[in-house]
Amino acid sequence: MHCGLLHIDQDIVNTIIKHCSPQFFSLGLPGATMLIMDFIIAAGRVASSAFLNAPRVEAQVLLGSLVCFPNLYCELPALHPSTPDIAVSQFTDVKELIIKTVLSSARDEPSGPARCVALCSLGIWICEELVHESHHPQIKEALNVICVSLKFTNKTVAHVACNMLHMLVHYAPRLQTYQPDSPLKIIQILIATITHLLPSTEASSYEMDKRLVVSLLLCLLDWIMALPLKTLLQSVHSTGAENEKTEKSVLNCIYKVLHGCVYGAQSFSHPKYFPISLSDLASVDYDPFMHLESLREPEPLHSPDSERSSKLQPVTEVKTQMQQGLISIAARTVITHLVNHLGHYPMSGGPAMLTSQVCENHDNHYSESTELSPELFDSPNIQFFVLNNTTLVSCIQIRSEESVPGGGLAAGLVSANSNVRIIVRDLSGKYSWDSAILYGPPIVSGLPEPTSFILSMSYQEKPEEPPTSNECLEDITVKDGLSLQLRRFRETVPTWSTIREEEDVLDELLQYLGTTSPECLQRTGISLNVPAPQPVCISEKQENDVINAILKQYTEEKEFVEKHFNDLNMKASEQDEPTPQKPQSAFYYCRLLLSILGMNSWDKRRSFHLLKKNEKLLRELRNLDSRQCRETHKIAVFYVAEGQEDKYSILTNIGGSQAYEDFVAGLGWEVNLTNHCGFMGGLQKNKSTGLTTPYFATSTVEVIFHVSTRMPSESDDSLTKKVS
Structure with missing residues (x-):
C-alpha cells in the first residue's frame, strides 16, 4: 500500500483510492494509521489532476474521513511519504495538509459530486474545530468558501453549501465565542444571497432553482431563532439607490427580503423595500465575490442529457401553481414563525410544545366525545x-x-x-x-343600602342647626337703608350640607365669590349679593307692582302644590334596577x-x-x-455488545456499556413517554414501548430516538416493536 500510493503511475494511485472503503481508517486495521500521510498526498494528487474520470469523489471522501483525526491524535506516527522505505516519523502538520487540500477542492474541484463532498468535509471540519476551541485561523476562510458557494451556478453544489451552513446553526454559541460578529454576519450573507438570487429564480422554469431559495429561507429562519432579539436589532449599513448610505436593523432587512419573496423581486427596485446587497458586506474576513472555478462536466440539474435526468424523479420544469408559489409559501411560513416564536421559544410548555393541543370538543358541554366527532x-x-x-x-x-x-x-x-x-x-x-x-371591578360585599332621595317640600320643617365654628353673623346697613344679615368669610365653598334652611344659597355663593375674588365685583366695595340700586327709569310704584306680582305667583304655586301633592300625576314612580338578562343564543x-x-x-x-x-x-x-408543524425524525439506536452477531441477542439487550450510555445521553434530553406532548414517532404512552427516551427539539425540528435498551424485551411482540 505504501509503495502503491507513492507510485509515479497515476493509474495505480487511482485504483487504490477508488477501491479503499470510506471507513478504511475507522475499521481498526493493524497499521492503518501509518498510511495517513500516504493517503493525504495521494488524494491530493487525484484532486489536482486534470483527468475527470479519476476517482475524485473517493479521494474527497477519504480526506473528509480524516478531518477529525488531528485533534484526536496530536502527533501521528506515520510512514514518510517521500520515500518508499519503511521509515516512521512523527507528523504535527497533518491538519494543515488536510485542510489545505479540502479548501482547494471546495474552490476549484471540477467534478460536481466531488465539490459537494469537499464542502461537506469543510463543514464538518469547522464543527470539529469549534468543539475543540482551537481558534484555527482558516475557519474564516472556510466559512467564506461555504457562503460564496451559496450562489454557485450549479444548484446541487449551492444546496450542499446551504446544508453545511444550516448544520452550523447548532454551533452558533461556539462560533460567537470564536468571532462575536460571525453569526450575525452569516444572517446578513443569507439575506444578501437571497436578494441576489430571487430575480433570476422567479424567471427560471426549473424547480431546483426555487427549492434552493426555499432552503436558504429555512436556513435563515434557524439562524434567526438561534440569536437573541437584541442582537438582531443591531444596525447594518447598506448602499441604496444613488449610492446613498442608509442604516437599518438586521431584523428590518430580514422582513424586507421576506416581503420580496412573498410579493416578488420587483419590490426590491424600490429603495424602501431593498434589504442589503452582497457588496455591502465585503470586509477583510468575507469576500462575496471570491472566484470559484466552474465545473467541467455537464450540469446535472439543467441539462436534459445528464445522468440525473434518468432518475425516478427527474428535474422538470415548474408547471403547477403550487410549484410556482413555492418561494412565497416558504416566506409566509417563515414570517408567521418569526411573529409567533421569535424571542418566545421555548415557552412555559417546554420545547416539545410549540402549538396548542386544545380541540373544539374540550370544555364543550354540548359534546361528550373525547375527540373530534x-x-x-x-x-x-x-x-x-x-x-x-x-x-x-x-x-x-x-x-x-x-x-x-x-x-x-x-x-x-x-x-x-x-x-x-x-x-x-x-x-x-x-x-x-x-x-x-x-x-368592571368585583362587587364588594357589606356596602350600605343605596340612599333614597325624596322631594323636599317647603312646608317640611328641618331642625335648626347651630352655626359652625368657622362662621358668625353680623348686621350690615347699606346706603339704601336695607339691613342684610351677611355671613363672614368662609374657609370653604358653601354646600348644601352647610347651608341652613333660612339662608339663601345663591346669596351665600355670591358673597363667597365677592369676598374671595374681589376682582369679580361689579361695584367696588359692594358685595355681589347686595341688590343693585333702583333703575332711574322705573318709579317706586312700578317696582312695587312687580314685586307684588312675583309674590302672588309664588303664593299660588305653593298652594297648588299643597293641595295636589298626593295626586298620582304629581309623584314620580319608583324605578327598579333591571335584572341581568341571560342571552338566549x-x-x-x-x-x-x-x-x-x-x-x-x-x-x-x-x-x-x-x-x-x-x-x-x-x-x-x-x-x-x-400533521406536525415541525420537521420530524425518528432514529433507532441499537447496542451491539462484543461478540454479538445474531438479531435476537442484540434486541434483548437491556443495557449497554458506559460509552454507549454516554452516547445516548448526548443525543437529547430524557422525556417521560406517558405525558410527552411532542412528536412520538410511533412510541406509545401506555408504557408498552418503555418509560423514557431521548428527545431533541428546536422551533423547526423534532427528533425522537427509539433506544432498544430502553424498550421492553419480555415477549416476541416487544421485540417486534423494536424493529418496526
Whole structure:
C-alpha cells in the first residue's frame, strides 16, 4: 500500500483510492494509521489532476474521513511519504495538509459530486474545530468558501453549501465565542444571497432553482431563532439607490427580503423595500465575490442529457401553481414563525410544545366525545370560519370558570357567565385563546343600602342647626337703608350640607365669590349679593307692582302644590334596577367578540367566510391536527455488545456499556413517554414501548430516538416493536 500510493503511475494511485472503503481508517486495521500521510498526498494528487474520470469523489471522501483525526491524535506516527522505505516519523502538520487540500477542492474541484463532498468535509471540519476551541485561523476562510458557494451556478453544489451552513446553526454559541460578529454576519450573507438570487429564480422554469431559495429561507429562519432579539436589532449599513448610505436593523432587512419573496423581486427596485446587497458586506474576513472555478462536466440539474435526468424523479420544469408559489409559501411560513416564536421559544410548555393541543370538543358541554366527532356539528355554541383563505378559525362559547383561585380567566373582575374560545389553524400550527368580557371591578360585599332621595317640600320643617365654628353673623346697613344679615368669610365653598334652611344659597355663593375674588365685583366695595340700586327709569310704584306680582305667583304655586301633592300625576314612580338578562343564543358572546374585532364589518366580509359543518370539514380538521408543524425524525439506536452477531441477542439487550450510555445521553434530553406532548414517532404512552427516551427539539425540528435498551424485551411482540 505504501509503495502503491507513492507510485509515479497515476493509474495505480487511482485504483487504490477508488477501491479503499470510506471507513478504511475507522475499521481498526493493524497499521492503518501509518498510511495517513500516504493517503493525504495521494488524494491530493487525484484532486489536482486534470483527468475527470479519476476517482475524485473517493479521494474527497477519504480526506473528509480524516478531518477529525488531528485533534484526536496530536502527533501521528506515520510512514514518510517521500520515500518508499519503511521509515516512521512523527507528523504535527497533518491538519494543515488536510485542510489545505479540502479548501482547494471546495474552490476549484471540477467534478460536481466531488465539490459537494469537499464542502461537506469543510463543514464538518469547522464543527470539529469549534468543539475543540482551537481558534484555527482558516475557519474564516472556510466559512467564506461555504457562503460564496451559496450562489454557485450549479444548484446541487449551492444546496450542499446551504446544508453545511444550516448544520452550523447548532454551533452558533461556539462560533460567537470564536468571532462575536460571525453569526450575525452569516444572517446578513443569507439575506444578501437571497436578494441576489430571487430575480433570476422567479424567471427560471426549473424547480431546483426555487427549492434552493426555499432552503436558504429555512436556513435563515434557524439562524434567526438561534440569536437573541437584541442582537438582531443591531444596525447594518447598506448602499441604496444613488449610492446613498442608509442604516437599518438586521431584523428590518430580514422582513424586507421576506416581503420580496412573498410579493416578488420587483419590490426590491424600490429603495424602501431593498434589504442589503452582497457588496455591502465585503470586509477583510468575507469576500462575496471570491472566484470559484466552474465545473467541467455537464450540469446535472439543467441539462436534459445528464445522468440525473434518468432518475425516478427527474428535474422538470415548474408547471403547477403550487410549484410556482413555492418561494412565497416558504416566506409566509417563515414570517408567521418569526411573529409567533421569535424571542418566545421555548415557552412555559417546554420545547416539545410549540402549538396548542386544545380541540373544539374540550370544555364543550354540548359534546361528550373525547375527540373530534360528527356530534360536534350539532353544538349550537360553535362556528367555523376561514380568514384570508389562509387561516381556519373556530369560535366556541364555553362556560366560565367558577370558584377558581385568583378569579380564573376573569381575574376576579365582574364578567359574563360564558367565555369565548378561539382556535386558529394556519401555516405554523394551531393556537388557542380564551377570552372573557370584563365589566368592571368585583362587587364588594357589606356596602350600605343605596340612599333614597325624596322631594323636599317647603312646608317640611328641618331642625335648626347651630352655626359652625368657622362662621358668625353680623348686621350690615347699606346706603339704601336695607339691613342684610351677611355671613363672614368662609374657609370653604358653601354646600348644601352647610347651608341652613333660612339662608339663601345663591346669596351665600355670591358673597363667597365677592369676598374671595374681589376682582369679580361689579361695584367696588359692594358685595355681589347686595341688590343693585333702583333703575332711574322705573318709579317706586312700578317696582312695587312687580314685586307684588312675583309674590302672588309664588303664593299660588305653593298652594297648588299643597293641595295636589298626593295626586298620582304629581309623584314620580319608583324605578327598579333591571335584572341581568341571560342571552338566549348559545353563540351570543362569540358573535359579540367577532363584531368587536371588526370581522362582521363590510370591508372584512370579503375575507371572512362562514364554513358549512359537514363530514368534509371534520375530515380536514382531523388531517390538520394530525400533521406536525415541525420537521420530524425518528432514529433507532441499537447496542451491539462484543461478540454479538445474531438479531435476537442484540434486541434483548437491556443495557449497554458506559460509552454507549454516554452516547445516548448526548443525543437529547430524557422525556417521560406517558405525558410527552411532542412528536412520538410511533412510541406509545401506555408504557408498552418503555418509560423514557431521548428527545431533541428546536422551533423547526423534532427528533425522537427509539433506544432498544430502553424498550421492553419480555415477549416476541416487544421485540417486534423494536424493529418496526
